[in-house]
Amino acid sequence: xxTSPSDGTPPAGRAMETYDVAVVGGGxxxxxxxxxxxxxxxxxxxxxxxxxxxxxYWRHPIGDLGAVADLHHDLATFRRLVAGxxxxxxxxxxQAWTVEPAERGFLVRAVADGMERAVPARVLVLxxxxxxxxxxxxxxxxxxxxxxxxxxxxLKGHQVVAGRRVVVGGTGPFLxxxxxxxxxxxxxxxxxxxxxxxxxxxxxxGSVLPVAGKLTEGAGYAAxxxxxxxxxxxxxxxxxxxxxxxxxxxxxxxxxxxWRVLPGSERIVECDTAAVGWGFTPQLELPLALGCxxxxxxxxxxxxxxxxxxxxxxxxxxxxxxxxxxxxxxxAVAEGEIAGRAAANAATAANAAGQPAVVVxxxxxxxxxxxxxxxxxxxxxxxxxxxWQTWLGEDTLVCRCEEVTAGEVRAxxxxxxxxxxxxxxxxxxxxMGWCQGRVCGYATACVAAGSGRPxxxxxxxxxxxxxxxxxxxxxxxxxEGAPRQQ
Amino acid sequence: MSHTFDFDxxxxxxxxxxSVGAALVAAGIRAWRxxxxxxxxxxxxxxxxxxxxxxxxxxxxxNQRACLVPAAADMIVRRQEGAGRGHLAV
Numbered sequence: 001x002x003t004s005p006s007d008g009t010p011p012a013g014r015a016m017e018t019y020d021v022a023v024v025g026g027g028x029x030x031x032x033x034x035x036x037x038x039x040x041x042x043x044x045x046x047x048x049x050x051x052x053x054x055x056x057y058w059r060h061p062i063g064d065l066g067a068v069a070d071l072h073h074d075l076a077t078f079r080r081l082v083a084g085x086x087x088x089x090x091x092x093x094x095q096a097w098t099v100e101p102a103e104r105g106f107l108v109r110a111v112a113d114g115m116e117r118a119v120p121a122r123v124l125v126l127x128x129x130x131x132x133x134x135x136x137x138x139x140x141x142x143x144x145x146x147x148x149x150x151x152x153x154x155l156k157g158h159q160v161v162a163g164r165r166v167v168v169g170g171t172g173p174f175l176x177x178x179x180x181x182x183x184x185x186x187x188x189x190x191x192x193x194x195x196x197x198x199x200x201x202x203x204x205x206g207s208v209l210p211v212a213g214k215l216t217e218g219a220g221y222a223a224x225x226x227x228x229x230x231x232x233x234x235x236x237x238x239x240x241x242x243x244x245x246x247x248x249x250x251x252x253x254x255x256x257x258x259w260r261v262l263p264g265s266e267r268i269v270e271c272d273t274a275a276v277g278w279g280f281t282p283q284l285e286l287p288l289a290l291g292c293x294x295x296x297x298x299x300x301x302x303x304x305x306x307x308x309x310x311x312x313x314x315x316x317x318x319x320x321x322x323x324x325x326x327x328x329x330x331x332a333v334a335e336g337e338i339a340g341r342a343a344a345n346a347a348t349a350a351n352a353a354g355q356p357a358v359v360v361x362x363x364x365x366x367x368x369x370x371x372x373x374x375x376x377x378x379x380x381x382x383x384x385x386x387x388w389q390t391w392l393g394e395d396t397l398v399c400r401c402e403e404v405t406a407g408e409v410r411a412x413x414x415x416x417x418x419x420x421x422x423x424x425x426x427x428x429x430x431x432m433g434w435c436q437g438r439v440c441g442y443a444t445a446c447v448a449a450g451s452g453r454p455x456x457x458x459x460x461x462x463x464x465x466x467x468x469x470x471x472x473x474x475x476x477x478x479x480e481g482a483p484r485q486q
Numbered sequence: 487m488s489h490t491f492d493f494d495x496x497x498x499x500x501x502x503x504x505s506v507g508a509a510l511v512a513a514g515i516r517a518w519r520x521x522x523x524x525x526x527x528x529x530x531x532x533x534x535x536x537x538x539x540x541x542x543x544x545x546x547x548x549n550q551r552a553c554l555v556p557a558a559a560d561m562i563v564r565r566q567e568g569a570g571r572g573h574l575a576v
Binding site: 049051056061062063064131132141142143144145146147149150151152153154157158159160162245246400401402403433434435438439 | 509522523526532537541
C-alpha cells in the first residue's frame with residue numbers, strides 16, 4: 001500500500017491542535033515510532049521532507065513501489081509500518097527547518113512549497129536518519145562522481161541508472177546493494193573497491209549470528225554481483241578521479257593496513273560513473289538545535305546520547321534510528337518502536353499528570369541489543385582509517401561548496417594556529433557554504449586534527465547548524481500562507 | 487506517461503515523479519552549474535538534497551536543488567553560473 005501525499009494532510013492556514021507526539025522523519029525509525037505511538041491511542045503527527053513514506057531506505061518512485069520492489073529489502077516490514085502509521089496526520093513534503101521548546105511542549109517548524117507551518121506537540125520523536133559519509137580524493141568534485149546513496153536514490157527513487165560503466169568504492173556493507181542494484185538495472189560495474197578487509201566478519205560470528213537476517217541480505221547482494229560478474233576487491237580504494245568536464249576514469253590503488261597507497265599498485269580504470277561512500281553521517285541539526293547531549297560512536301560519528309527508552313538529555317525529546325548511532329534499518333525500526341511507545345506514554349501521562357511505568361517488551365529490548373552488537377561489529381570491520389589523508393594533493397578540494405583545498409585547511413592549522421575543527425573552519429571557510437559542512441564536516445575535522453582523531457567538540461563544531469533546511473525570508477515573515485517568493 | 491521540460495532550449499523527457507536532476511541525468515546531461523570560485527562544472531552528487539551541488543534555475547528562480555524539485559511539463563530549466571544571481575544584473 002502506498003499513500004498519496006495529500007492523504008491526512010490538514011489544510012494550511014489553520015491553527016493546529018497540539019498533538020501528543022510529533023514524529024519527524026518518515027523512514028524506518030519514524031514510521032515505527034508513529035505506528036507504535038498510534039497503537040497506544042496517542043494523537044500523532046508525522047512530518048517528513050519526502051513526498052511519501054519510506055525515507056532513504058525504502059525510497060521509491062511516487063505511487064509505484066512495485067517498479068523497484070526487486071531493489072528493496074524487507075518490504076513486508078515497510079507495508080506493515082505504513083499501515084500502522086496510516087492514522088497519523090501526515091505532513092509529507094514538509095522539511096522541518098527547526099524545532100523549539102513551546103509552552104505546552106515543542107513546535108516543529110516546517111516549510112512546504114515556500115510556506116512555513118508550526119506544528120505543536122507535547123513530545124517529540126526525532127528520526128532524521130543519515131546520509132553517506134564522505135572523505136575527499138583528487139577530482140571527487142567531477143560530475144559523474146556520486147555518493148553511493150546518490151546513485152542508489154537515482155535508481156530507487158527515479159529509475160535512472162547513474163551511468164553505463166560504473167565503479168563503486170569506499171567502505172561498508174552498503175556498497176553491495178548499490179553495486180548490485182546498478183548491475184541488475186544494466187550498468188556495467190567495473191568493480192567494487194572496499195578499503196577494509198571484511199574477512200574480519202568471520203572472527204565476529206558471535207555478533208552476527210543472532211541477526212542472521214542481515215547476513216541473508218548480504219548474501220543476496222553477493223549472489224547478484226557474482227551473477228553479473230562484478231569483481232569485489234578488498235584493501236583497495238578509488239584514490240583519484242579523472243576527466244575534464246566529467247568523469248572518464250579513476251585511479252584505483254591497493255592500500256596498506258593504515259590505508260596508505262602501496263607504491264606501484266595504482267591502476268587506471270575507465271568509467272563514466274563512480275559511487276563512493278564511507279559509512280554514514282547522522283543528520284543531527286534538530287537534536288542539536290534543542291541542545292541534546294551527544295557522544296562519539298564506535299564509527300567516529302557524532303551521535304545523540306539516548307537511554308533505554310530512547311530518551312535524550314532534553315525532557316520530552318526522543319531520538320531513534322541512525323541519529324543515535326548508525327546501525328541500519330532493522331535497528332532503526334526497533335528503536336523507533338521503543339521511542340514511539342515511550343513517547344506516547346510520556347505524552348498521555350503529562351495529560352493525566354501521572355507517570356505510569358512504560359512497558360517495553362523484553363523481546364524488543366533483546367532485539368535492539370542484538371542489532372546494536374551487529375552494528376558495532378560492522379563498524380569495527382569497516383572503520384575509516386586516517387591514511388586517506390595521504391591521498392590528497394594540497395590542491396584537492398575538501399569543501400566542495402566554498403572550494404577550500406586540503407592545503408588551505410592545513411594552513412589554518414599549521415600557519416594560522418587553529419587548534420580545533422571549528423576554528424579551522426572559520427579561518428579556511430571549509431564547511432561554510434551551501435551545505436553548511438554536511439558533506440565536508442567529518443573530513444575537515446579529520447584534516448584539522450592531523451594524525452589525531454577528531455574529538456567530540458571538533459565534531460560538534462562542524463555539525464551545529466541553526467537552520468536545518470533552506471527557508472525564504474518571506475516564508476519566515478509571513479508563515480502559514482505566505483506566497484512562494486519569485 | 488512521459489512529458490518534457492525545457493533545459494536551455496532542449497526538450498528533456500521525464501516520467502511522473504522524477505526530479506529535474508534525475509531527468510537530466512537520464513538524458514545524459516551530468517553538469518548544469520559552474521562554481522563561484524573556479525567555474526568548475528557540477529551536477530548531482532548526493533541526490534537527496536544534502537550537498538547543494540546540483541543547484542539550477544527553475545522557472546526563473548535560481549539555487550533550486552535539481553535532485554529535489556519534481557519535474558513538471560513546460561518547466562523552464564536553466565543552467566546556473568556562479569552564485570546564480572546573473573538575473574539580478576549586479
